[in-house]
Amino acid sequence: MKNKRGWFAFPYVIWMALFVVIPIVIMAVYAFTAADPATGATQPTLGNFTGMGLYLSVFLRSFWLALLATLVCLLIGYPVSYWMAKEGPRFQRLAMALIMLPMWMNFLLRTYSWMSILENNGLLNQLFQNIGVIDLYNRIAPFFVDLHNVFARYFGGVETSFVPIYHFQMIGTPGAVVLGMVYNYLPFMILPIYSVIVKLDNSLIEAARDLGADGVRVFRRVIFPLSLPGILSGVTMVFVPSVSTFAISNLLGGGNQMMLGDLIELQFLGGAYNPHLGAAISMVMMVIVVVCMVVMNHFGEGEEQAVML
Amino acid sequence: MSKELIRLRDCVMSYGDEVVLDHINLYINDKEFLTLLGPSGCGKTTTLRIIGGFLSPTAGDVLFDGVRINHVPPHQRTVNTVFQRYALFPHLNVFENVAFGLRIPKADGSGRKVKVSEQEIHQRVMEMLEVVNLKGFEKRPVSALSGGQQQRVAIARALVNRPRVLLLDEPLGALDMRLRKDMQNELKRIQQEMEITFIYVTHDQEEALAMSDTVVVMDGGRIQQIGTPEDIYNEPKNAFVADFIGESNIIDGIMRADGVVEIFNRRFQCLDKGFAKDEPVDVVIRPEDVDIVDENAGQLRGTVTSVTFKGVHYDTIVDFYGFKWLIQTTDYCPVDSRIGIKIDPDGIHVMKKSAYSGMFGDYSSYSEEYEELDVVEPDGEDGEESDSREGGHEE
Incomplete structure (x- = not known):
């Protein structure tokens, strides 16, 4: 028997058609066409894709930084989730509120705040200045430069001279971009892992201990394998927005760390105006992300079923 | 071992x-x-x-x-x-x-x-x-x-x-x-x-x-x-154990002498010894240890209030002087008939009074106990029983 209330989904079907399917079709049309610079007429072409090799470095950087951000999120997020899940309900509510709180603030505002912290004369550098960390660096670093020069003299290499610094260069580095992404997307790692661990049947842990497993073994052989579905969905939820991020890399990368999102933005709103190329890049990125997700979900399928039990 | x-x-x-x-x-x-x-x-x-x-x-x-x-x-x-x-x-x-x-x-x-x-x-x-x-x-x-x-x-x-x-x-x-x-x-x-x-x-x-x-x-x-x-089962120490293990009728009694216990002002032979004279005690009588006899030949006389067929035996509830007993018997006694009972000395077990005395052993609430077990309850006589029966039919 068909679901009687199926027509309730009707508005959503229209929504999907209007705002998901049709846009993708439009995007595909754009991606496989190009405008003739002379006449402005559009013609079908594969040129948008064949010429994409130019942007290989942007692709590589995007995936590399997104991977780093995901890894850092996992390394921070898993212990936090585990710890939260093992504490009492009052602590859990408090921790949850603290994790959610930054998400209620505007995304740009959060990123601008990080800018003012990481800038060359930002909060962090001022702090380093005031507590003497920069002076300390200027005193210690010459020694290492000398050491380097000695090696260079005897084993061959380029001698350098020491230039005193007035601030640490943080903004504009890949590290700053990764930091921005971790800060913004960490909750998406914590929440799914936490919700899996908190639902873990305590009698499974007792059973493992009863069978002779000490704390480390209980974690390795029971808790971790059973929290894999949470890890998989956390990784997906951090990696996908990280790959396509644009404002973070623009603001914290200081223009040196262009990622795919920035490149696409440039094609639509920036000076490089070329929506056909922008659409093509978007499509390639989408395909890569979809492939990644399919592979990961396939990898985690067995575990998913296990948790249904 | x-x-x-x-x-x-x-x-x-x-x-x-x-x-x-x-x-x-x-x-x-x-x-x-x-x-x-x-x-x-x-x-x-x-x-x-x-x-x-x-x-x-x-x-x-x-x-x-x-x-x-x-x-x-x-x-x-x-x-x-x-x-x-x-x-x-x-x-x-x-x-x-x-x-x-x-x-x-x-x-x-x-x-x-x-x-x-x-x-x-x-x-x-x-x-x-x-x-x-x-x-x-x-x-x-x-x-x-x-x-x-x-x-x-x-x-x-x-x-x-x-x-x-x-x-x-x-x-x-x-x-x-x-x-x-x-x-x-x-x-x-x-x-x-x-x-x-x-x-x-x-x-x-x-x-x-x-x-x-x-x-x-x-x-x-x-x-x-x-x-x-x-x-x-045979020698429960107190009313709780007697009630929890198997079915039992638990009645107030008085130990008149070694081997003699008084229930409902009648003396019964039993095997228990070592109680003080006239000590109040709890008496356990298992439902299967009671023999039904002719009213005039019985040590106690009562009225049957309900009968349930259980396969091997009938669960018969008998009212003795306002106290309801459960008796398991292969003899069918119709509701409202007057019967007498006999109990052999080894069918009587005497226990010291405990904190549990008076809490168990009366089968007035019999039908409700059975309702919990999802068994069709016997014909009742009070309002509560008929209520629950109607509830059962609706399902």
């Missing part, structure tokens, strides 16, 4: 003001099948968890083979547990569930950690799966097993480690009637084959009587009686 293996000495368990176990003293012999029996909240599971190492008593000692083990964690005890809802590892198949404990290196006599070889693991797991009749299931995911099969995996997973003691926490609770009976026999067989100590927790008195060497009846965090199933 005689060597003492585990002893609980004055064990107290309390959470703040709430006392869950109140000075439990208990010893458990090697290779014994001992059952902790009682209603929910009586402390039986807490006792089991103390022996398993998941709880440490607030006061008192736990001794294993004469060594105090109060704070030895579960993974260092030679005790394994079958959990109430099995607690099988959902990410492992049947074989790996059973092999879980074997894959963990254990300290041998000299304290070195020894790994069991893959070959030995395979052999022992397969042997154990054969013991629990699950041969051929080793590759299945545990989620594909029925309740009874999951139960067997849980038992195999615990036994494969060759524990000195197996703890079972209401292991048959989730199974249907037929399967329960089969598993009871199976468990008893396994216990005898493997020659290890079983400590079994249940609230099902039939299960306890059928399987155990020793039954420990608990209520309110205290041990009410320890004994063989026969002792517990």
Whole structure:
């Protein structure tokens, strides 16, 4: 028997058609066409894709930084989730509120705040200045430069001279971009892992201990394998927005760390105006992300079923 | 069967003001099948968890083979547990569930950690799966097993480690009637084959009587009686035990002399001795120990208020002077007929008065008890009974 209330989904079907399917079709049309610079007429072409090799470095950087951000999120997020899940309900509510709180603030505002912290004369550098960390660096670093020069003299290499610094260069580095992404997307790692661990049947842990497993073994052989579905969905939820991020890399990368999102933005709103190329890049990125997700979900399928039990 | 293996000495368990176990003293012999029996909240599971190492008593000692083990964690005890809802590892198949404990290196006599070889693991797991009749299931995911099969995996997973003691926490609770009976026999067989100590927790008195060497009846965090199933049934120590184990009529009586007890102002011969003269006592009369005779030939006379056919016998409720008795008899006595009863001296059991006196043993509320068991109740006479009957028809 068909679901009687199926027509309730009707508005959503229209929504999907209007705002998901049709846009993708439009995007595909754009991606496989190009405008003739002379006449402005559009013609079908594969040129948008064949010429994409130019942007290989942007692709590589995007995936590399997104991977780093995901890894850092996992390394921070898993212990936090585990710890939260093992504490009492009052602590859990408090921790949850603290994790959610930054998400209620505007995304740009959060990123601008990080800018003012990481800038060359930002909060962090001022702090380093005031507590003497920069002076300390200027005193210690010459020694290492000398050491380097000695090696260079005897084993061959380029001698350098020491230039005193007035601030640490943080903004504009890949590290700053990764930091921005971790800060913004960490909750998406914590929440799914936490919700899996908190639902873990305590009698499974007792059973493992009863069978002779000490704390480390209980974690390795029971808790971790059973929290894999949470890890998989956390990784997906951090990696996908990280790959396509644009404002973070623009603001914290200081223009040196262009990622795919920035490149696409440039094609639509920036000076490089070329929506056909922008659409093509978007499509390639989408395909890569979809492939990644399919592979990961396939990898985690067995575990998913296990948790249904 | 005689060597003492585990002893609980004055064990107290309390959470703040709430006392869950109140000075439990208990010893458990090697290779014994001992059952902790009682209603929910009586402390039986807490006792089991103390022996398993998941709880440490607030006061008192736990001794294993004469060594105090109060704070030895579960993974260092030679005790394994079958959990109430099995607690099988959902990410492992049947074989790996059973092999879980074997894959963990254990300290041998000299304290070195020894790994069991893959070959030995395979052999022992397969042997154990054969013991629990699950041969051929080793590759299945545990989620594909029925309740009874999951139960067997849980038992195999615990036994494969060759524990000195197996703890079972209401292991048959989730199974249907037929399967329960089969598993009871199976468990008893396994216990005898493997020659290890079983400590079994249940609230099902039939299960306890059928399987155990020793039954420990608990209520309110205290041990009410320890004994063989026969002792517990035939010689209950107080009204609680008499009521909890089987059906019983518990009547106020007065001990007039050794072997003479007075109920409803009539004297009965009994076998009990050693009470003070004229001491008030509780008298237990099991429903099957009452003979129905002609009204004039009876020691007591009453009116039948309800009859239920139970297959082997009729459950007949008889009103004696306002106190309702349950009598199990193969003679059919119609409702409202007047009957007499006779009780042989060995059918009467006299108990000291206790805190439980007067709480149990009257069958006025008989129909409601049966309603809980989903059995069609006998014809009632008061309003409550007919209400519940109508409710039953609506379903």
